[in-house]
Amino acid sequence: MSFISIIFDKQVGYLQNLPIKQPEHFKDLNLDQIVDEITTGWQKYDLKSFFYFPLKDLDAIEYRHNVFRDLETETFYEHVNLFADQMRKVRKYIELIEKFFYIEQKEIWFLYAAGIYCDAVKNFSGNLSSSSIKSQGFLKIKDYLTNYSLSEDFISLADDIKRIKEDLAKVKYQIIIQEGSFTVQNFEPGIDYSTEIEKVFEKFNQEAVKDYKVEYKSSPTEMNHIEVKILDFVSQLYPDLFSRLKNFLINNANFINEIISSYDREIHFYISYIEHIKKFKQNKLKFCYPQIVNKSKEIYSYEGFDLALAQKLNKNNSRIICNDFYLKDKERIIAVTGPNQGGKTTFARTFGQLHYLASIGCTVPGSKAQLYLADNIFTQFERVEKVENLRGKLEDDLKRIHSVLQNATSQSIIVMNEIFNSTTLQDMKFLSTKLLEKIIDLDIICVWVTFIDELANFNEQTVSMTSMIVPETPALRTFKIIRRPADGLAYAMAIAEKYKLGYNNIMGRINK
Amino acid sequence: MKSFLMFKDRDFDLDKILVKREKKYSRENIPDLGLLLPWNHQELIQDLGLDILFNAMAEKDNFIYEDVKVIILNSTKDADSIYYRQNILKDCIKNEVIVRDTYKLILETIEKEKAIYGWGFLKEKPDSVLHQARNKLEMFSEMLFKLRTIVERNENDFDSEGFKRLFKMLKEELSEEYLDELNYQLNELKFKDGILVSTELGFGNKGTNYVLHKPPKDNRKWWERLLSKKLDGYTYEIHPRDEAGARALSELRNQSINLVANALAQSMDHILNFFQVLRTELAFYVGCLNLCNKLKQLKEPICFPNLFSSGKKILSFSELYDINLALSSGKKVVGNDLRADGKDLFIITGANTGGKSTLLRSLGIAQLMMQAGMFVPAEKFSAEIRDSIFTHFKREEDTAMESGKLDEELNRMSEIVDKVNSKSMVLFNESFSATNEREGSEIARQITNALIESGIKVFFVTHQYEFAHNFYERNINNAIFLRAERLKDGTRTFKIKEGEPMQTSYGEDLFNEIFLKKDDVNN
Structure with missing residues (x-):
C-alpha cells in the first residue's frame, strides 16, 4: 500500500519517530501554552506529537499549506468536519459496546456503529469528489476513498446493515402485563385506548390543559433484565432476523479501515489549529501563509503577535498590540532595548513562535511574513535559581549558552532574554560582547533582549529595536517595538518632558 | 361544553386567571389581578369610590369581589352582549333560589375536588395519575348528575337566551346514557385483569x-381467549424476591398506561375547568343579586338602562343616585334628573358641597354598570355606549409644591391623552386648579376643546369661572351647563339643575355655616 497521510508528504520518520516530549524551547517561547490551548478538547486524537515535530524541508511545509488552503473553502471545511463528527460517534458507540453487559445490546449498537461508519465514508467520498480540492493531501485521500467505497467488502457491509435495520423497524409485538408476570406475543391490531378515552370526554374539552404525560427519558443505552428478557422473547418471535444481527457482530469485528482511521486522527492537526485561530480572526487579528526561506536570511513579518498572550487577552477581552520586524542584507541580530514592561519579551517570544509555527506548516500571526526554516530554535531565558543548583546564576547562564553555541549551526535561530543579569554592568558588557562576536561568527539569526545599548550598535549585522512609551504619560505602555537607535534616553526624556525639564523647556524657562 | 353566560359566543376569557388566584396553587405564581384590569383601574376605583360597590356585591366573598371587579372595570362595548346579560340577570332576579342553589352545587364540586388528594411534590407516576383522575371523575360524574337534575326540574322558569342555551346543552350532553357510559369506562380503567399493550x-x-389496547366489552371472554392462546407467546414469571424485576415491570406498565392516564x-x-368557568360566570350574577337585595332594602330604585350606540349623544335619566353614598350611609339618597341628549360637554359648577362630585361619580358608575350588563341606580336611564371611561380628579394635597402638583396633573392628563379615542368619555373633577385661575382656565379650555372636537364626551366639575364662562359665552349647542342648587337662604338641596356658571361658588355660605355653628356652641 502506498503511503497516504494528510500531514506528511512522504514517509519520513513518521509515527515511529514522532516525539512525545515537547522541544526544549517550548516553555521559554510559551509554545507549550499555545499547543495546550490548541489541543484542548481534542485529547482523544493525541495531537501534541504532531505539534512537537518541526518539518525539515520546504516541500513538506508546502504540502500542509495546501491542505490548509483547501480547508479555507467553507463548505468543504464543513464536509471535513461532518466526517470527523461521524467518526467520533462511531468511536463513542464502540466504547459503549465494550461497557455493555448484555450481548443483546452489544449486537444492536455494533450495527449502529458500523452503519454510521458506512454513511460517513460514503458521504465524505461523495463530498470529496464534488469539491474542487487542489492539495495533494486531499487528492490522495479522495482517490483512496473512491476505491474503498466501491470495494465489494464495503458495499456488502453497507447492504447488510441497511437490510437488518429495515427489518428491525418492522418488528411489532404485544405484551400482556399482569401482576408479577408478562407475556410477549405476536402483534394483533387493536383499538388505541387513549384516543378512545379522549373521545368519551371530548365534549368537555376546553383550551389546552396541563400535560400529565410522564416523560420516560430512560437512556437508550440502558436496559434492565426485564427489557432484555422481552427482547429475548421478541427475538424468538423473529428468529431469522435476530440471528442475522448476531452474525453481523461476529463477522465484522474490525470494520474500520486503517488508512481512514489514521486520516481521521491526522486531519485534526488542521481542524484544531483552524478552530483555535478562528477566535482571533473574529477579533480582527490576522494570520497569513508565511513565505519560507532556507537559503536567504532575509526575513520579515508584519502585524505579528504573541499567540499565547493573545489567548490570555482574548479571554479578558483586551486588545493585543501587533509588531513588525525585518532583517535584510547582512542584518542578523535584533537587539531589543527600552523600558521594562514595554513588550520586549513578548516581542522576542513572538519572533520565536512565528518561526516555530512556520516550521510545522501552519499559518502564522500577521498580515504578511517571510520566515527562515531553521534546523533548530534555541532559547536562553532567565531561569529561576534553583537552590540545589550549586553553580551560581551567572555560571549557569554561561554553561547553558555554551551548550547552545556548541549545538547551534549557521542554520539555527537563537532567542535570548536578559541574560548575564547577575553581574556588574562592566562584566555584562564584556560577556555580552564576547557572546555577540561568536554569534556573528556563526551567522545566526538572533533576537536578544538586553539592557546594553552597545549591542544594538555593534556593527552592520545588528539592528536596534526599542520599546515605545507615550511621552506625556511615560507610565502608559504602548507595547510597540520599533526599529530605532538605542539611545537610552527615550524613557528618561519623556519623564523630563512631563516635568518641563527637557532641553527646550529649560532653555525656555531660563530665557524668560 | 361551554357555559356562555357572559358572552353569547365565547368564554369569559378572564376566568382562568381568577381561578388561579383563587385556587392558590402552592407552586404556581398567583397572577396579578392588575393584568386583567384597564390601565387606569386604580384611578377609576379611587375616583368613583367603586370599592364600596364591589364590597356590597361580594358580601365578603373574595372570589365574587374579584369577579365583579374585573367584569365591571372591563366594560363591554357591544350592545348585544349587554342585552344578553341584562336578560340573564332578569332571570336570576326572578329565580333567585334556583340560581343560588346551582351556584352552591358548583362550589361544592370545586371544594370536593380540592379535598381529593392533589398532586404531591414528587413526580407522579402514570399509575397514580390514573388513580386520582378516576377518583375525581367519579365525583364529577355524580355532581354532573345532580346538575342535570336541577336543570330538568326548573328549565321552564327561565326565559333568557343564555340560560335556555345552557340548560339545553346540559340536558343533551349529560344524558343518562352518556353518564352511564362514563361510569362504565371509569370502571374499566381499573384494569383488574392486566393490560395489553402493543409496541415496536x-x-x-x-x-x-407503547399503545394500550382497549379491552372489548365482553371482558371475560376476551381474557380467556387471550390466556388460551398462551402457546403463541412467551411468558415470564418474575421471581417473588426479584424486586428489581418487579420494579421494572411496574415501570413498563406505567409507561404503557402513560397516554391513557394523560387523556x-x-x-x-376539562371538567373541572367547566365547573370553574360556570362558577366564574355565575359569581357575577350572584353578586348582582346581592346588590339588588341591598338596594331593595334601602327602597332605592333600580332599572335596566336603554342603550344607544356610541355617537348618538344620548344621556337622560331620572332619579340617578350615587349608589356608593346610599350603600355607605345605609339610607335613601337624593337623586337627579336630566335630559341632555345631543350634548358632548357637561360643565358642572355651583355651590360647594352641593352635590357636584356626587353627580359626576353617579354618572361614571352608572355608565360602568350599564356596560357590565347590570341594572343601574336610577329610575330611568338612557345613555350611549362609550369605548372607555377615564377620570381626572383633583388629587389630595400632598407634600408636593404647587408647581409639582400641576406637573403631576398634567402628567396624568398626558397619560389619558395617550389612551383615549373618539368614543371615550372623560370625567374631570376640579382639574388644573393647582395654578391660578387664568392659567388653569386656559389649560382646561384648550384640553376640553380638543377633546370634544375629537368626539369625546366630557364631564367637567369646576370652580373655574373663566373656563366655564368662556364655553357659556360661545353658546355652542353641544354643551350643557349644570349648577348645584342653592336656595336663597343658602340651603343646599343637593340637586343639580341646568344653569349659567356663576362667579361665586358660595364658599361664604360654607364659612358661615361652620363658623356660625361654632359661635352658637360658644355662646
Missing part, C-alpha cells in the same frame, strides 16, 4: 410507541 422496537432495540387526567381538568 426503537432506538437501541428498546420498546417504543383521563386532562379530561378531569
Whole structure:
C-alpha cells in the first residue's frame, strides 16, 4: 500500500519517530501554552506529537499549506468536519459496546456503529469528489476513498446493515402485563385506548390543559433484565432476523479501515489549529501563509503577535498590540532595548513562535511574513535559581549558552532574554560582547533582549529595536517595538518632558 | 361544553386567571389581578369610590369581589352582549333560589375536588395519575348528575337566551346514557385483569410507541381467549424476591398506561375547568343579586338602562343616585334628573358641597354598570355606549409644591391623552386648579376643546369661572351647563339643575355655616 497521510508528504520518520516530549524551547517561547490551548478538547486524537515535530524541508511545509488552503473553502471545511463528527460517534458507540453487559445490546449498537461508519465514508467520498480540492493531501485521500467505497467488502457491509435495520423497524409485538408476570406475543391490531378515552370526554374539552404525560427519558443505552428478557422473547418471535444481527457482530469485528482511521486522527492537526485561530480572526487579528526561506536570511513579518498572550487577552477581552520586524542584507541580530514592561519579551517570544509555527506548516500571526526554516530554535531565558543548583546564576547562564553555541549551526535561530543579569554592568558588557562576536561568527539569526545599548550598535549585522512609551504619560505602555537607535534616553526624556525639564523647556524657562 | 353566560359566543376569557388566584396553587405564581384590569383601574376605583360597590356585591366573598371587579372595570362595548346579560340577570332576579342553589352545587364540586388528594411534590407516576383522575371523575360524574337534575326540574322558569342555551346543552350532553357510559369506562380503567399493550422496537432495540389496547366489552371472554392462546407467546414469571424485576415491570406498565392516564387526567381538568368557568360566570350574577337585595332594602330604585350606540349623544335619566353614598350611609339618597341628549360637554359648577362630585361619580358608575350588563341606580336611564371611561380628579394635597402638583396633573392628563379615542368619555373633577385661575382656565379650555372636537364626551366639575364662562359665552349647542342648587337662604338641596356658571361658588355660605355653628356652641 502506498503511503497516504494528510500531514506528511512522504514517509519520513513518521509515527515511529514522532516525539512525545515537547522541544526544549517550548516553555521559554510559551509554545507549550499555545499547543495546550490548541489541543484542548481534542485529547482523544493525541495531537501534541504532531505539534512537537518541526518539518525539515520546504516541500513538506508546502504540502500542509495546501491542505490548509483547501480547508479555507467553507463548505468543504464543513464536509471535513461532518466526517470527523461521524467518526467520533462511531468511536463513542464502540466504547459503549465494550461497557455493555448484555450481548443483546452489544449486537444492536455494533450495527449502529458500523452503519454510521458506512454513511460517513460514503458521504465524505461523495463530498470529496464534488469539491474542487487542489492539495495533494486531499487528492490522495479522495482517490483512496473512491476505491474503498466501491470495494465489494464495503458495499456488502453497507447492504447488510441497511437490510437488518429495515427489518428491525418492522418488528411489532404485544405484551400482556399482569401482576408479577408478562407475556410477549405476536402483534394483533387493536383499538388505541387513549384516543378512545379522549373521545368519551371530548365534549368537555376546553383550551389546552396541563400535560400529565410522564416523560420516560430512560437512556437508550440502558436496559434492565426485564427489557432484555422481552427482547429475548421478541427475538424468538423473529428468529431469522435476530440471528442475522448476531452474525453481523461476529463477522465484522474490525470494520474500520486503517488508512481512514489514521486520516481521521491526522486531519485534526488542521481542524484544531483552524478552530483555535478562528477566535482571533473574529477579533480582527490576522494570520497569513508565511513565505519560507532556507537559503536567504532575509526575513520579515508584519502585524505579528504573541499567540499565547493573545489567548490570555482574548479571554479578558483586551486588545493585543501587533509588531513588525525585518532583517535584510547582512542584518542578523535584533537587539531589543527600552523600558521594562514595554513588550520586549513578548516581542522576542513572538519572533520565536512565528518561526516555530512556520516550521510545522501552519499559518502564522500577521498580515504578511517571510520566515527562515531553521534546523533548530534555541532559547536562553532567565531561569529561576534553583537552590540545589550549586553553580551560581551567572555560571549557569554561561554553561547553558555554551551548550547552545556548541549545538547551534549557521542554520539555527537563537532567542535570548536578559541574560548575564547577575553581574556588574562592566562584566555584562564584556560577556555580552564576547557572546555577540561568536554569534556573528556563526551567522545566526538572533533576537536578544538586553539592557546594553552597545549591542544594538555593534556593527552592520545588528539592528536596534526599542520599546515605545507615550511621552506625556511615560507610565502608559504602548507595547510597540520599533526599529530605532538605542539611545537610552527615550524613557528618561519623556519623564523630563512631563516635568518641563527637557532641553527646550529649560532653555525656555531660563530665557524668560 | 361551554357555559356562555357572559358572552353569547365565547368564554369569559378572564376566568382562568381568577381561578388561579383563587385556587392558590402552592407552586404556581398567583397572577396579578392588575393584568386583567384597564390601565387606569386604580384611578377609576379611587375616583368613583367603586370599592364600596364591589364590597356590597361580594358580601365578603373574595372570589365574587374579584369577579365583579374585573367584569365591571372591563366594560363591554357591544350592545348585544349587554342585552344578553341584562336578560340573564332578569332571570336570576326572578329565580333567585334556583340560581343560588346551582351556584352552591358548583362550589361544592370545586371544594370536593380540592379535598381529593392533589398532586404531591414528587413526580407522579402514570399509575397514580390514573388513580386520582378516576377518583375525581367519579365525583364529577355524580355532581354532573345532580346538575342535570336541577336543570330538568326548573328549565321552564327561565326565559333568557343564555340560560335556555345552557340548560339545553346540559340536558343533551349529560344524558343518562352518556353518564352511564362514563361510569362504565371509569370502571374499566381499573384494569383488574392486566393490560395489553402493543409496541415496536426503537432506538437501541428498546420498546417504543407503547399503545394500550382497549379491552372489548365482553371482558371475560376476551381474557380467556387471550390466556388460551398462551402457546403463541412467551411468558415470564418474575421471581417473588426479584424486586428489581418487579420494579421494572411496574415501570413498563406505567409507561404503557402513560397516554391513557394523560387523556383521563386532562379530561378531569376539562371538567373541572367547566365547573370553574360556570362558577366564574355565575359569581357575577350572584353578586348582582346581592346588590339588588341591598338596594331593595334601602327602597332605592333600580332599572335596566336603554342603550344607544356610541355617537348618538344620548344621556337622560331620572332619579340617578350615587349608589356608593346610599350603600355607605345605609339610607335613601337624593337623586337627579336630566335630559341632555345631543350634548358632548357637561360643565358642572355651583355651590360647594352641593352635590357636584356626587353627580359626576353617579354618572361614571352608572355608565360602568350599564356596560357590565347590570341594572343601574336610577329610575330611568338612557345613555350611549362609550369605548372607555377615564377620570381626572383633583388629587389630595400632598407634600408636593404647587408647581409639582400641576406637573403631576398634567402628567396624568398626558397619560389619558395617550389612551383615549373618539368614543371615550372623560370625567374631570376640579382639574388644573393647582395654578391660578387664568392659567388653569386656559389649560382646561384648550384640553376640553380638543377633546370634544375629537368626539369625546366630557364631564367637567369646576370652580373655574373663566373656563366655564368662556364655553357659556360661545353658546355652542353641544354643551350643557349644570349648577348645584342653592336656595336663597343658602340651603343646599343637593340637586343639580341646568344653569349659567356663576362667579361665586358660595364658599361664604360654607364659612358661615361652620363658623356660625361654632359661635352658637360658644355662646
